[in-house]
Amino acid sequence: IGTPSEQWREYRGAPTGTDIECEGWRQEAALRMLNNNLDPEVGERPEDLVVYGGTGRAARSWDAYDAIMDELRDLGDTETLLVQSGKPVGRFETHERAPRVLIANSNLVGKWDTWEHFHELEAKGLIMYGQMTAGSWAYIGTQGIIQGTYETLAALAREHYPGNDGLRGKIVVTGGLGGMGGAQPLAVTMNHGVCIAAEVDEERIDRRIETGYCQEKTDDLDEAIERAREAADNGEPYSVGVHANAADMLEAMLERDFVPDVVTDQTSAHDELEGYYPSGHTVAEADALRERDPETYVEESLDTMERHVDGILEMQERGAIAFEYGNNIRGQVEDHRDLDAAFDFPGFVPAYIRPLFCEGKGPFRWAALSGNPADIHRTDEAVKELFPEKDDLHRWIDLAQERVSFQGLPSRVCWLGYATEDGLTERARFALRINELVADGEISAPVVVTRDHLDAGSVASPNRETEAMKDGSDAVADWPILNALLNCAAGADIVSVHDGGGVGIGNALHTNNHVVLDGSDLAAEKARRVFTTDPGMGVIRHADAGYEVAEDVADAHGVAVPMRDR
Ligand code: NAD
Incomplete structure (x- = not known):
């Protein structure tokens, strides 16, 4: 039926079911996850190979996509395929326990590690922006970030509003309803709060409303403020997308003396050319200006970003809790504009997530390769059975079942960590249980387990995951490289190393892994x-930086930290 990309135009999504087109499930999982990224329900602009986060791509070109598909279909159980910035470049005989696919995306040598140089290379067809999970074929749609956003806001509520029922009665103002940012309104309402989100692209608001992530939309800010105030006064959850530029909206709010309880942002500010929209233009006009x-x-x-950060700072000054939500808007303004105060509001990791990283906790996610929702529902039961004492986890799974619709391959996310029982970490115990369920036929086809690049021990990103580390080691990139090497040594089935995810080229180095649970002893060995080792990297990285929580976890669960007592 023609080339793989011609087939994609027909089917537009991952193959499902129990018959496979590759030699084994490890290769098949790579093929299905690549195509899942490009499912129109999952990716933002799949026809351009763009998955999310500005221009985060799954493959460099449709030719490269075709070649990857051909290689995966032909790849043996003892071979490894090499993918360089979304293009297959080599294939070697390795061994059964080695990864089937190794991926490096967007990496540049330090002195050349800038957007300018990246764009020159991109124009020559030599490189691709892989974002985080886009280029590593692990994106699962907005559902992938929802728990992280939910947990971040829950942590914020615990810290700033102790005794309050989450965010009940509080108004959160933000921007950006894209692939990741679109999770914000639902995460706020799941925490019982009210969300006003600015978005320049009306179609994105519509998409979030269609999938139940956002409740209403309006062009009228006064109406949005009134509805939000009313809902907050009544303690009712409510979300509205305002069709506006975020910088303009914040200024207009301040002119009206409206100061929310919380202000943040998830526009794609990490990329000033292809992610963020300047004020004063419609989306179509701005797209034409970019081209011209x-x-x-x-x-x-960058001028708009400066006004945007000014607006956040002014709201903070007037009493709002402000934090940056991982899009490097502070770094952009500090680097390109004369605004010394840009870093006067914190990033979300040091503010709310680092204590979890110290315990090796991070966003563990899994997808049912069968395409059958019942398989994920069985894993939901399994995770609850396995961790009966984790009330928050149970609440999360119940909420997710009720409120989060599947996109593409049915998937689930939950944050699990290093803590061990009978020598097995939380993540390993759960993966082994899924493997048993696959072996017993209670789950109809293999399950692939993967994670975000934003994890405990997998990323160096001084304006985000490693902002303000206790020992000043924010920019040390040895850690993600060790993490990728260790994932290969431990036998992950896909391992990737990227530059620039979340915060833009030159600002971060980070890694990802996949393990395919096909019910075999080999899968159990790899998963264990x-x-x-993967969450263990989070523990040793934070213990090395002097975080006591990480040192305590290392002591309690027998993680070797060689120079600890010297
Ligand atoms: P995306 O590119 O899919 O969506 C960005 C959205 O912002 C688009 O809908 C765009 O129309 C809108 N936008 C751009 N400029 C705007 C402006 N000035 N005013 C209003 N709307 C504007 O990106 P995404 O996947 O949603 O990610 C958003 C940002 O968050 C990125 O910078 C990304 O790197 C970062 N991110 C954060 C996390 C996290 O965990 N906090 C995770 C992933 C991504």
């Missing part, structure tokens, strides 16, 4: 190792 005159676009985009 990219330099003017970038200048206007990978899901011990």
Whole structure:
């Protein structure tokens, strides 16, 4: 039926069911996850190979996609395929326990590690922006970030509103309803709060409303503020997307003396050319300006970002809790504009997530390769049975079942960590249980377990995951490299190393892994190792930086930290 990309145009999504087109399930999982990224329900602009996060791509070109598909269909059980920035470049005989696919995306040598140089190389067809999970074929749609956003806001509520029922009665103002940012309104309402989110692209608001992530939309800010105030006064959850530029909306709110309880942002500010929209244009006008005159676009985009950060700072000054939500808007303004105060509001990791990283906790996610929702529902039961004492986890699974619709391959996310029982970490215990369920036929086809690049021991990103580390080691990138090497040694089935995810080229290095649970002894062996070493990296990375919680976890669960007592 023609080339793989011609087939994609027909089917547009991952193959499902129990018959496979590759030699084994490890290769088949890679093929299904690549195509799942490009499912129109999952990716933001799959026809351009763009998955999420500005221009995060799954493959460099449709030719490269075709070649990857051909290689995966032909790849043996003892071979390893090499993918360089979304293009297959080699294939070697390795061994059964080695990864089937190794991926490196967007990496540049330090001195050249800038957007300018990246765009020159991209124009020559030599490199691709892999974002985080886009280029590593682990994106599962907005559902992938929802728990992280939910947990972050829950942590914020615990810290700033102790005794309050989450965010009940509180108004959160934000921007960006894209692939990741679209999770914000639902995460706020799941915490019982009210969300007003600015979004320039009306179609994105519509998409979030269609999938139940956002409740209403309006062009009228006064109406949005009134509805939000009313809902907050009545203690009712409510979300509204305002069709506006976020910088303009914050200024207009301040002119009206409206100061929310919480202010943040998830526009794609990490990329001033292809992610963030300057004020004063419709989306179509701005897209035309970018095409015609990219330099003017970038200048206007950075001017708007400066006003945007000013607006956040002014709201903070007037009493709002402000935090950056991982899009590097502070770094952009500090680097390109003269605004010394840009870092006067914290990033979300040091503010709310680092204590979890110290325990090796991170966003563990799994997808049912069968495409059958019942398989995920069986894993939901399994995770609850396995961790009966974790009330928050039970609440999360119940909420997710009730409120989060599947996109593409049915998937689930939950944050699990290193803590061991009978020598097995939480992540390993759960993966082994899924493997048993696959072996017993209670789950109809293999399950692939993967995670975000934003995890405890897998990323160096000084304006985000490693912002303000206790020992000043924010920019040390040895850690993610060790993490990727260790994932290979432990036998993960896909391992990837990327530059620039979340915060833009030159600002971060980070890694990802996949393990395919096909019910075999080999899968159990891999899962036991990978899901011990991978969260273990989070524990040793934070113990090395002097975090007591990480040192205590290392002591309690027997993680070797060689120079600890010297
Ligand atoms: P996306 O590109 O899919 O969506 C960004 C959205 O912002 C688009 O809908 C765009 O129309 C809108 N937008 C751009 N400029 C705007 C402006 N000035 N005003 C209003 N709307 C504007 O990106 P995404 O996947 O949603 O990610 C958003 C940002 O968050 C990125 O910078 C990404 O790197 C970062 N991110 C954060 C996390 C996290 O855990 N906090 C995770 C992933 C991504």
